[in-house]
Amino acid sequence: VSAWKYNVIGQSGHILPIYLLTTDVEGNEPWMKNMTGSLYDSTSRWNRIVQEMILGIGGVKLLKTLGYNNIQTYHLNEGHGSFAMVELYDMMDGNIEKVKEKVAFTTHTPVPAGHDRFKQDLINKVFEDRMPTEVRKLADDNGEFNMTFLGMALSRYRNGVAKKHGEISRKMFPQYKIDHITNGVHLPFWVSKPFRKMFSRKWPSWRTNPSVLQNAIEIDDLDLYDAHIENKFNLISYQKGHSWNLLDEELITIGFARRFATYKRAVLLFHDIDRLGKIAQGHLQFIFAGKAHPKDTMGKDLIKKIHEAGEYLYDNYRVKVVMMENYNMDLSHMLVSGVDVWLNTPNRYREASGTSGMKAALNGVLNLSVQDGWWLEGYKMNKLAGWAIGPDDSNPDDPRISNNWDIDSNELYKKLEEDVIPTYMNHDEWIFRQKNAISLAAYFNTHRMCMEYAEKAYNLKKQRPWKFTP
Numbered sequence: 001v002s003a004w005k006y007n008v009i010g011q012s013g014h015i016l017p018i019y020l021l022t023t024d025v026e027g028n029e030p031w032m033k034n035m036t037g038s039l040y041d042s043t044s045r046w047n048r049i050v051q052e053m054i055l056g057i058g059g060v061k062l063l064k065t066l067g068y069n070n071i072q073t074y075h076l077n078e079g080h081g082s083f084a085m086v087e088l089y090d091m092m093d094g095n096i097e098k099v100k101e102k103v104a105f106t107t108h109t110p111v112p113a114g115h116d117r118f119k120q121d122l123i124n125k126v127f128e129d130r131m132p133t134e135v136r137k138l139a140d141d142n143g144e145f146n147m148t149f150l151g152m153a154l155s156r157y158r159n160g161v162a163k164k165h166g167e168i169s170r171k172m173f174p175q176y177k178i179d180h181i182t183n184g185v186h187l188p189f190w191v192s193k194p195f196r197k198m199f200s201r202k203w204p205s206w207r208t209n210p211s212v213l214q215n216a217i218e219i220d221d222l223d224l225y226d227a228h229i230e231n232k233f234n235l236i237s238y239q240k241g242h243s244w245n246l247l248d249e250e251l252i253t254i255g256f257a258r259r260f261a262t263y264k265r266a267v268l269l270f271h272d273i274d275r276l277g278k279i280a281q282g283h284l285q286f287i288f289a290g291k292a293h294p295k296d297t298m299g300k301d302l303i304k305k306i307h308e309a310g311e312y313l314y315d316n317y318r319v320k321v322v323m324m325e326n327y328n329m330d331l332s333h334m335l336v337s338g339v340d341v342w343l344n345t346p347n348r349y350r351e352a353s354g355t356s357g358m359k360a361a362l363n364g365v366l367n368l369s370v371q372d373g374w375w376l377e378g379y380k381m382n383k384l385a386g387w388a389i390g391p392d393d394s395n396p397d398d399p400r401i402s403n404n405w406d407i408d409s410n411e412l413y414k415k416l417e418e419d420v421i422p423t424y425m426n427h428d429e430w431i432f433r434q435k436n437a438i439s440l441a442a443y444f445n446t447h448r449m450c451m452e453y454a455e456k457a458y459n460l461k462k463q464r465p466w467k468f469t470p
Contacts, residue, residue: 001025001058011188011207019066021058040293049118049126052147056083060091073458075104076155079116079147082139085154089132096134096154104457105155107148107178110168110352116147152176157457162353164376164393179456182374183353184449187213187441190359192337194227214442216435224431228364235338238331239287243322245314247285252424254368255339255360257289257324257332260299263350266290267302269343270309271409277317279417283424286310287339289324289331332356337363341420344369345389345412347403361385362441364434368415370408374444381443384436387415 004020023035035050059081063071074084085099092098109115123131123145139150152158152173159179160166166180188207191199202219203212236247247253260266266288270276280286288306292299303323310321324331336342342360344351344367351373358374361367367386369375371393379388390400390411400407423429454460 001054001062003062019059019062021054021062023054045118045122046126048116049122052080052116053083053126056081056085057087060084060087064091071102073104074102075106075453075457076151077106078108079151082147082151082154085150086127086131086135088154089135094132094134099154100156103151103155104157104159104453105151106159106161106181106457107151107165107169108161108352109148110160110165110172110350112172117141117144118147120145148173152178159457160352162373162377164349164373165352168349181449181452181456182377182444183355183358184443184445184447185355185358185362185441186446187362190333190336190362192227192231192333192363194230195337195363198223198227208447210445210447211442214439216438216442217432219435219438221428221431224364224434228434231334231337231363232340235287235334238334239322239324242324245310245320245322247287247320247322251285251320252283252341252420253339254284254286254341254343255288255335255365256286256343257327257335258344258356260290260292260296260302262298262302263347265345265347265405265408267305267309268345268405268409269412270305271405272413273309273312274316275413276416277313277319279413279421280313280319281317283421284416285320285322287322287324287335289327289335291327332359336360336365339365340424341365342367342369342386344375345408346370346372348372348390348401349393358441358444361437361444364438366420366433366437368412368420378440378444382436382440384433385440386433386437387419389415 002022002025004022006018006020008016008018010016021036024033024037035047036054060074074088076082076084085103088099088102089096120136120143123136135150136145138153139145139147141149157179158176159181160169161180162182163180166178169178187210188196198219199206199213203215206212232253233249236249236253240246256266256269258264269286292303306321306323310323313319313321324335336356336359339360342357342365344354344357346354348370349372354373354375357367357369357378361378367375367378368389369386370389371379371391375388376392378385380392390408391398393401400411423433
């Protein structure tokens with residue numbers, strides 16, 4: 001195993017090296033050379049174990065080889081890297097407590113099926129006699145080897161990635177103390193150029209002190225309007241060059257872009273398609289983007305249904321639905337800044353956090369979302385930053401949180417008809433809400449998130465040379 005090195009240069013010029021493991025090394029057999037070529041190669045569970053050995057054991061060995069001999073915290077994200085515990089166990093001469101002192105573990109998955117499990121005989125086949133019995137017992141899950149069990153058991157600190165996700169994780173793993181640190185987005189990367197210029201004029205220090213964005217209400221109305229219109233025109237101009245169905249700059253543009261996993265319910269919008277057509281006619285247009293895993297038949301079927309719904313709505317109501325192809329980071333940048341409303345309709349409590357809505361809010365785009373993940377927190381912080389589809393989680397007996405498509409689609413259509421469209425018609429009210437959306441970026445950012453990890457997970461608050469600024 002070898003590695004590529006990529007230096008990330010921070011705002012202050014600080015260099016952070018990232019090491020990317022690879023088995024494409026001269027001398028390896030062809031099957032091993034290809035082992036790190038595809039992250040989601042699900043052809044065999046054996047391949048998956050080998051990949052996770054490379055990540056976990058190989059990652060620890062690489063750091064040691066590079067001279068990182070005084071690491072205070074190994075931070076594992078998800079169970080995929082939990083084989084690092086095997087290497088640390090050997091390094092600590094089998095002292096479980098010393099291993100725990102060195103590890104922080106973050107889980108990102110709110111459903112049991114999303115956590116890697118392997119048959120014990122497959123573990124035996126790959127590791128032979130190199131899997132310590134004590135480690136194997138800690139990972140035991142009804143006879144299977146559970147990578148998340150291993151990560152949880154051998155960590156001093158554990159967390160989920162949003163408040164609700166932390167709560168769900170504690171129910172899934174009641175034997176462990178699990179905290180939460182809500183995700184954030186890297187503002188300098190996700191802010192659009194017009195908004196970057198606007199923020200820099202108003203607050204020159206916003207990149208290093210994003211908390212100033214809580215004062216977004218002070219932004220000049222015309223500056224905000226001009227910046228958003230520039231983003232919207234850029235998006236629609238790009239769309240016109242890549243689609244036959246041309247969007248209209250004057251209509252409310254609603255965006256939906258993410259993985260086409262079934263729990264995200266991309267087609268909830270079309271549940272009562274004629275009702276949607278009547279509401280949207282002359283007011284709304286929709287733009288979708290995203291990808292399904294090549295072997296995810298249900299995900300690919302969702303994309304097909306979006307195309308079919310788009311044809312029906314255009315033929316019967318002249319409502320435009322566009323599916324943008326070749327979804328990538330550049331297109332994502334344009335979408336989260338160029339639409340007017342960001343739509344998110346997952347099954348409740350299946351979204352660990354989600355971050356696309358944070359990127360949209362940063363760019364003055366209003367969220368219209370089921371209250372799950374980060375939006376449960378964001379909407380409670382500022383109810384003028386967008387709209388909620390259905391109730392929050394305060395009443396577990398509320399029938400509206402049952403993920404019933406009839407109930408949720410009805411709530412969605414009511415929000416579109418009674419809130420989104422009338423508010424958009426009120427120019428001043430819309431801009432006021434945009435400012436409230438931007439203010440959420442003062443909290444939902446990686447600056448705050450990393451400071452929380454530094455304090456809670458890494459115990460760095462009072463240690464030099466770390467400079468902690470609350």
